[in-house]
Amino acid sequence: MESYYVLVGIILGGIVFLAVFFHYVPFFLWLSAKVSGVNISLVQLFLMRIRNVPPYVIAPGLIEAHKAGLSKITRDELEAHYLAGGHVERVVHALVSASKANIDLSFQMATAIDLAGRDVFEAVQMSVNPKVIDTP
Template structure:
């Protein structure tokens, strides 16, 4: 009898737990007292769609208390099923609303589903932050190398956040602009005296086009003098010219040596011919004596 009673009590407890799990009455009551109108059966159906009712209802309560009017239960559930971050979206909408920014629920969810941190994006849009550009090397017209460091103050452009380029593009464009500005300077002193001219020149090029940010300012934090590239190039050119001259001189010397050897060979050949001719003289004289040519007689 005791075992049957224990089994009955156990079944009753499990059934009661299962009932309150399927029918989240406490959550439904909390939503009603928070001013959120939601059907109890909608919460039950969320269980079957594998959507946590507490997450959706709590997000809806937060949105309602913050005064967000364009958010519905169905939108929150749909965004969750699309693997979105409900809490980040709601917090971002609240921050945007308090800052009087024009951000709709559709835009916020699009930013979130695009893989961006929507809350961070809104916070950066409200409070700009600084992008540090690594040291950029440029060379002025007079050949002096300059090393510049820049700080770019940006804020998020929510309208271009989806599909817009990120920080690396900003850094690359600013670096390119600094190199171009230094390269057009007549001498390095002009750059050192007016570093703000670089900032103005770079900022005027519209470097934030097509990016997810709006550039507020570009500040040159530091400029250092590097190597005298012009002098180094001249030294290298002089060394190259010297090597070319040495090669040509060696070529001329080799040709002179070859010509000398050829002339020596010709002289030796001529001497050999003279020796041969001298060797034939005695024989010719003997033949002349025999024939009496030397005596003026002929046989």
């Protein structure tokens, strides 16, 4: 009978450990990044969580940039932009769009536009497809 309680305790402890582990260490996000070819470690994802940077914002940005061929964008740059109050997803979308349209837009310029309060993705879209405003 005592071994039954020990076994139940071990199983419950294991479940609690796994729940805490998967909360702080986004294993499946790491796995999707690895499959996509992005070089990021579990420790880096865990440390993002400790620094109050959501890995579910940074890692998809890295994956999108990597798949678009923008290998110069680093995890540190995206984290710094997020911590500065920027919109990581908009900046990465804008850089990918600018790259596909052969518009020379650096990461520093895109983040500066974003931190200035402008929608950098919309600015790139306006460069690609300018709107004509009719005036009377």
